[in-house]
Amino acid sequence: MFKGLGERLDDIFKSLKGKGRITEDDVSQAMREVKMALLEADVNFKVVKEFVAQVKERAIGQDVLESLSPAQQVIKIVKDELTELLGGTQAKINIASKPPTIIMLVGLQGAGKTTTAGKLAKLLSKQGRRPLLVAGDIYRPAAIKQLQVLGEQLNIPVFSMGQENPVKIAQSAVENANSTGRDLVIIDTAGRLHVNEELMDELANIKGTVKPHEILLVVDAMTGQEAVNVADTFNQKLGLDGIIMTKLDGDARGGAALSVRKVTGTPIKFAGMGEKLDALEPFHPDRMADRILGMGDVLTLIEKAQANFDAEQAAKLNKKIRQAEFNLEDFLEQMQQVKKLGPLEQVLGMIPGMGKLTKQLKDQQVDEKEMGQVEAIIYSMTTWERQHPEKIDGSRKKRIARGSGTRVQDVNQLLKQFEQTRKMMKQISNMTKGGKKGKMKLPFLQ
Amino acid sequence: MGFFGRLKESLTKTRETFVEKIDQVFTGRKGIDEDLYEELEEVLIQADVGVSTAMKLVERVRKGVKARNVQEAARLKDIFQEELEYLMGEKTSPIKINPEGPTIIMVVGVNGVGKTTTIGKMAHNYKAQGKKVMLAAGDTFRAAAIDQLEIWAERVGVDIIKHQEGSDPGAVAYDAIHAARSRKADILLIDTAGRLHNKSHLMDELRKVHKIVAREMPGAPHEVLLILDATTGQNALSQVKIFSEAVHVTGIALTKLDGTAKGGVVTAIVTEMAIPVKLIGIGEGMDDLRPFNPKDFIDALYGRRNDDE
Numbered sequence: 001m002f003k004g005l006g007e008r009l010d011d012i013f014k015s016l017k018g019k020g021r022i023t024e025d026d027v028s029q030a031m032r033e034v035k036m037a038l039l040e041a042d043v044n045f046k047v048v049k050e051f052v053a054q055v056k057e058r059a060i061g062q063d064v065l066e067s068l069s070p071a072q073q074v075i076k077i078v079k080d081e082l083t084e085l086l087g088g089t090q091a092k093i094n095i096a097s098k099p100p101t102i103i104m105l106v107g108l109q110g111a112g113k114t115t116t117a118g119k120l121a122k123l124l125s126k127q128g129r130r131p132l133l134v135a136g137d138i139y140r141p142a143a144i145k146q147l148q149v150l151g152e153q154l155n156i157p158v159f160s161m162g163q164e165n166p167v168k169i170a171q172s173a174v175e176n177a178n179s180t181g182r183d184l185v186i187i188d189t190a191g192r193l194h195v196n197e198e199l200m201d202e203l204a205n206i207k208g209t210v211k212p213h214e215i216l217l218v219v220d221a222m223t224g225q226e227a228v229n230v231a232d233t234f235n236q237k238l239g240l241d242g243i244i245m246t247k248l249d250g251d252a253r254g255g256a257a258l259s260v261r262k263v264t265g266t267p268i269k270f271a272g273m274g275e276k277l278d279a280l281e282p283f284h285p286d287r288m289a290d291r292i293l294g295m296g297d298v299l300t301l302i303e304k305a306q307a308n309f310d311a312e313q314a315a316k317l318n319k320k321i322r323q324a325e326f327n328l329e330d331f332l333e334q335m336q337q338v339k340k341l342g343p344l345e346q347v348l349g350m351i352p353g354m355g356k357l358t359k360q361l362k363d364q365q366v367d368e369k370e371m372g373q374v375e376a377i378i379y380s381m382t383t384w385e386r387q388h389p390e391k392i393d394g395s396r397k398k399r400i401a402r403g404s405g406t407r408v409q410d411v412n413q414l415l416k417q418f419e420q421t422r423k424m425m426k427q428i429s430n431m432t433k434g435g436k437k438g439k440m441k442l443p444f445l446q
Numbered sequence: 447m448g449f450f451g452r453l454k455e456s457l458t459k460t461r462e463t464f465v466e467k468i469d470q471v472f473t474g475r476k477g478i479d480e481d482l483y484e485e486l487e488e489v490l491i492q493a494d495v496g497v498s499t500a501m502k503l504v505e506r507v508r509k510g511v512k513a514r515n516v517q518e519a520a521r522l523k524d525i526f527q528e529e530l531e532y533l534m535g536e537k538t539s540p541i542k543i544n545p546e547g548p549t550i551i552m553v554v555g556v557n558g559v560g561k562t563t564t565i566g567k568m569a570h571n572y573k574a575q576g577k578k579v580m581l582a583a584g585d586t587f588r589a590a591a592i593d594q595l596e597i598w599a600e601r602v603g604v605d606i607i608k609h610q611e612g613s614d615p616g617a618v619a620y621d622a623i624h625a626a627r628s629r630k631a632d633i634l635l636i637d638t639a640g641r642l643h644n645k646s647h648l649m650d651e652l653r654k655v656h657k658i659v660a661r662e663m664p665g666a667p668h669e670v671l672l673i674l675d676a677t678t679g680q681n682a683l684s685q686v687k688i689f690s691e692a693v694h695v696t697g698i699a700l701t702k703l704d705g706t707a708k709g710g711v712v713t714a715i716v717t718e719m720a721i722p723v724k725l726i727g728i729g730e731g732m733d734d735l736r737p738f739n740p741k742d743f744i745d746a747l748y749g750r751r752n753d754d755e
Contacts, residue, residue, distance in 0.1 A: 036497060039491055039497050040496075040497050040680055041680075042679030042680055042681070044492075045488060045491050045492045046492075108677060108702075109558070109560070109702065110557070110558025110559055110560060110675060110702075111558060112557065112558055140594070141562075141566075141593070141594045141597035141598060141601075142590040142591075142593035142594035142596075142597055143590075143594075145589075145590035145593045145594075146588070146589045146590035146591075146593075146594070147589075148590075149589035149590050149611075150589050153589075193702070193704070195459060220558065220675075220677070220678075222556070222675075222678045222679060222681040222682075223677050223678065223679060224494040224677060224678055224679025224680065224682075224711065225491070225492050225493065225494045225679065225710075226494070226677050227679075230677075247556070247557065247558075247642060249642060249644075249645075250556065250642040250643070250644055250681070251642075251643070251644040251681070251684060252679070252680075252681035252684075253680075253681075255679070256679070275557075275587070
């Protein structure tokens with residue numbers, strides 16, 4: 001729906017091709033595109049303005065003007081600055097020297113506090129903690145029940161006192177944790193508007209009474225310009241220790257992450273990546289930067305694929321791709337995995353440089369039947385053939401075609417496509433590897 | 447407090463951040479220059495109007511200024527209001543009612559936008575109008591979602607059709623339609639699980655529920671209401687687009703519009719989308735879900751008019 005930064009800058013610098021030198025004016029024009037890309041990603045306006053001024057200074061100070069690939073240079077600067085602003089990966093909870101460690105989750109209605117409470121409990125219990133979940137949302141119908149159901153699924157105790165005063169609930173919960181030997185207390189609170197003073201005071205009272213070690217703001221990744229005011233108000237009132245971004249498995253660019261990080265100065269610790277209770281992950285600033293800029297996200301794609309594999313399988317596949325040992329058996333498996341990843345169009349969108357291709361694909365939807373045919377062809381091969389596709393000769397091709405009810409041309413076409421895929425995968429995997437060292441090759445800039 | 451007064455009150459914060467900031471752009475200036483237009487665009491974007499709608503609106507103001515040969519910035523205030531009114535239109539789109547009964551309304555949206563709460567409030571409104579209302583607990587996925595709707599059903603005093611957690615939402619819809627017909631209900635509100643629109647298997651599931659509803663009762667669903675959280679940024683447009691492609695959304699309900707600076711997103715949706723905004727949620731009370739009327743909205747936004755006028 002929105003153009004990514006890569007595409008935007010590409011357009012600008014393409015029109016400048018053959019102009020010889022690029023002037024400061026051209027950089028300003030590029031900055032306008034950076035600004036637009038960030039605004040469309042829902043980064044707060046004030047944050048964008050400040051950010052762009054900063055980037056511009058750096059861009060002009062550096063040798064972007066003399067650079068052979070100015071677009072690439074600008075993107076690199078923008079991305080570096082953005083990653084830095086978003087902070088490091090700090091998926092840690094401050095553990096109290098004297099247990100229990102008390103964590104309090106706060107945020108607007110519908111941000112995902114209760115689900116996140118369950119996810120956090122699971123994550124921390126995996127790390128050897130003994131959490132107690134506390135049902136502090138006494139307002140929303142069945143919020144207590146929701147936490148109880150989650151607790152049951154996780155086999156983690158849930159402390160509740162019905163519609164009792166939340167301050168009292170929190171206090172009793174901590175006492176309960178002390179007497180039952182739970183070393184971690186996770187307090188779920190009711191969603192509230194940051195402008196509702198009465199309810200904000202309630203949170204301050206809970207804080208004053210139980211003195212949590214961590215107060216985490218839960219923020220929906222789809223939040224718009226208002227994210228700044230929300231984060232600022234919660235921070236002023238409570239003094240936040242960290243942020244959890246939720247619903248990052250959606251397709252929002254997630255500019256709110258930058259806004260909340262900037263106004264609160266507190267780290268974004270975790271990212272909610274799905275509806276399942278284990279879908280809480282450390283927050284990765286570099287990936288978030290790519291995402292905000294609409295630059296594709298190879299790592300997320302790989303991880304998404306991994307989510308459907310077990311870890312061992314994924315490691316094996318990764319190695320195979322790197323060494324180009326990827327064969328038709330893996331291809332078949334992949335094809336089945338890809339179906340689970342979601343619409344092909346969207347999967348392609350995560351690969352840098354594929355934006356344009358995706359547009360073309362939209363016109364000629366990928367034929368499900370064609371995928372079925374490919375499957376049939378591979379099923380008609382022997383295991384040896386699948387492992388050594390390059391050794392399939394004429395008579396084998398004939399047999400395969402007959403077996404799958406296709407023509408030899410179809411078999412040929414598949415083998416050719418496969419070879420191309422193999423090459424592309426190797427390229428992408430090299431690119432990701434290089435990206436970390438800042439040598440990322442962006443194919444759309446060539 | 448009257449209907450309009452309540453709307454006006456709930457938009458106080460929006461008025462402070464949106465209207466007053468825009469007025470500031472126009473005051474204390476000598477002439478009309480590029481800076482002014484840029485500032486106007488900035489204020490609009492900050493209110494979640496979105497880049498493209500903001501540019502559209504500013505462009506219209508620019509043309510209006512030229513056409514009328516306006517020189518003083520102060521006069522821009524009126525021109526801006528006129529253009530905003532023009533973009534928002536005057537049309538109201540009430541919820542469609544099936545005169546032969548029952549009216550089937552399917553409620554869809556991403557997680558956490560307020561689907562269940564909206565259903566509770568709609569049920570309350572229809573009951574108050576003397577209609578026989580039924581609810582279908584179609585969110586069989588989220589923990590305790592069924593309980594949440596059940597509490598609403600009790601609170602409002604209406605029947606609810608429910609299955610076990612984890613059961614097939616299509617089967618719930620099927621049962622609910624048959625129950626609504628045999629019990630001669632006027633309105634059936636079908637809740638569905640929140641789902642992110644980029645998850646194809648979940649959208650397929652929704653499509654299936656929609657298909658069952660359409661199959662079991664010709665002409666149904668009479669409304670497919672997409673619930674949008676007014677705090678959402680530009681992703682709202684993506685939600686509208688993809689949900690519409692999947693289940694043919696007929697109207698939008700915008701929730702959590704009260705108390706914050708979010709008036710802008712209404713403008714974006716009304717101008718960018720071919721689907722009408724039918725309801726707005728302006729508070730947590732039972733009566734705070736209202737039909738959307740663009741003219742009232744703008745009047746309330748600008749603090750014009752009172753209940754008795």
